[in-house]
Amino acid sequence: MLKSNSSHYQDFTHLDQWLYYLENLHSTEIDLGLARVGKVAQRLAIDLSFAKVITVAGTNGKGTTCAFMENALLNAKIAGVKQSVAVYSSPHLQRFNERLRINKQDIEDKPLMAAFEQIEAARGEISLSYYEYTTLAALLVLMGVKPSYIILEVGLGGRLDATNIIDADIAVITTIDLDHQAFLGNDRESIGFEKAGIMRQEQDIVIGDSNVPKSVLAHAHALHAIDGERLFLREQDFVVTGEKSSWQWQSKQTLLTALKTPFIPRDNVATALMVLEKLEIPLSADFVNQIISITKVAGRTELIPQKNHCDVILDVGHNPQATRYLADYLKQLKEQANYENIYAVVAMLGDKDISGCLQSLKDVVDYWYAGALSVPRAASKETMQNNLAMFTNATNCFDNVDEAFKMANKQASSSDLILVFGSFFTVAQIRAQLTIC
Template sequence: MSKYNSSHYQDFTNLDQWLYYLENLHSTEIDLGLSRIGKVAESLAIDLSFAKVITVAGTNGKGTTCAFIENALLNSEECFSQQGVAVYSSPHIEHFNERLRINKQDIGDQPLIDAFKRIEDARENISLSYYEYTTLAALLVLMDVRPSFIILEVGLGGRLDATNIIDADIAVITTIDLDHQSFLGNDRETIGFEKAGIMRQDQDIVIGDTNAPKSVVKHANEVQKNQVERVFRREKDFTIQCAQSHWDWKSKKTQLTELNATYVPRDNVATALMVLEKLNLKLTSDFVNDVISTTKVAGRTELIKQKGLCDVILDVGHNPQATRYLASYLKQIKEQANYQNVYAVVAMLGDKDISASLDSLKEEVDFWYTGALDVPRAATKEVMASEIALFTNAANCFDNVDEAFKMANKQAQPSDLILVFGSFFTVSKIRTQLTIE
């Protein structure tokens, strides 16, 4: 139980007070399981059956997949007469309110505060983690707003994630790779089984991983046995074909040609398109290209042009799969924009595979800068420096990541590029410091 007296919550006057209270309410930051949140949800009569619900799980690509689905729905004729589109995601980059947006607008403080009060009254002696509490708050707000479409991004895993108290109409698996091994397992098959736990009978299942673990495919087929074609897999039920200046997408029902380059990973757009087809959107190449042109996500290969200084790319990538994609992206953008040198500013959490994550980028980065993050799970500056030193002598270590970025920004020339990556916390720290054109 919390060391803070919950009877004082009625004295809270702003969102920051509530968030501080929630941060200290539960004994552990991550506590997977549905029993506690399930009991409180039942007491609150949580019910999203008024909406079409899409739940998105995976190791990487969840946020950008959600964003593309969101933008397409908001720009579609099918949505004009509806009550709108909501997205619940985590973590946030700058402001907590980013975690719930309705029609692209971050939720205000008061609806969250009102929801927190309702949860506090309902939970009695049940202890909830920060994530469980805030997920319930988002669901309560959604019940009040009643949008036509709700997109839920799974936080960690799937089977035991707080979002899995909701039965979705469509379950989406983006990619499966090694991350959060202490909670999910040490291989792709075990992790895949946990992610696949969002699947239900009588729903459509979209699997975007080009090499999906057998555990994912097996669970999907078991859940949907005797169902008429409810499982849709990349490379089997939908494919992409790439040319030099464009790409095509094809399913058994739809063919889209001459698609433009994407700002977010193309594989995630391909997965989102399969979801949109199952939502019965009218998909044309022109429509999809319009959505492609407007789908950019903060902290996902986000290019920032600084006034009078070099360009900066922000990316929350924090595992080997994500940094492999980053490396290929860097190689491409260096050729296109003719950047001279790449300065990497990195800070990561200690429970990540730091060595493998950095190794993916060693050929694309010229100079390295690192420092610590001011969060409990952060890797120390010494750990970060020692990992970088395994493959380069061009490492610069500072007390914190803020100082690391300031020095990189000072030393880089306007023709250079700074890459900031390693964690949501890293991007959050640096994004507020940028002088944007």
């Protein structure tokens, strides 16, 4: 571990050198709390008051909700003028630069490195985690660019996440379920309390979970957020009805009908629409359908055809709520596309609910190919095998996920579908091998 900053960083000429330095700078990978990052932010005079800021927390659906809002804001003309929009998110799939995009363009290396130098000069004796450091860098870059809208995706929890040093104009919570229990608590009420920490007084709050934990509502009401005035709840202030192929969204002031089937979860579109209404973006069915048609997110039910072979679907789902959604999605997809068999390639981190995730898909997947990731928190192939053995004998286990995918690809026919899921690491590793059209 590098305990303090030194002038040798001035010799760094590539972003990879900086990232390696940051990976080894702090004693722990995940170290929640705002004290350290807040002090450095003060020294850097971090201020995003020039923009409308939306902070998005939740167990699942953050990335897709952010993407829908991003596309809508970029394509809306407000007073005849197109807006500039920035999104900060994590983790990335293949390049670090994916974590900050401005008007749909990933940030270049140079402004990131310049921001890292500023942070290194300012932090002094304060040790920052990789995530804290890179979050500050994104905020510094945004201060220079000054976009009209900034969407901040919370990394972990909310209350103690580095993004929470910013007071947003709108706080969004997508869904609340079990994940990261070691950091956030072992039940939905505890996790909800952590997510609710992004809320502020005098702020619009949008909650997309249709079964909101009491802890979330209690926190909102303690901030004097009144239902329907500052607090906007799914099934109360906005609702979704109809079939997935032609559905409608309704709030207390807007009705949108004949909406198309989205590529992302419909629930996340619904949440994003409530946020857009509060931002006073003009909403019509034609406009929303336009945004639905262009909103696809890498690694989220991402379908990739292989030339002269079977299709591959990539999904970063790594908790039971996400894999339950994935199972329903695959059932419909298999029926629509007439896939014969589904071959699942899976590798996960050891601190996830592996059994819960795998069992969600037991009635959808025909053949299993499990591997191990080459990261410190990875579940071993034996762990994967033991969890799969609880409900299936159609299992093949490999030392790594590359070998698992290679064998699945060899044994699947052109009428089959290969599912790759279980972790951002899993999807990133296989996605890099595929030709994305």
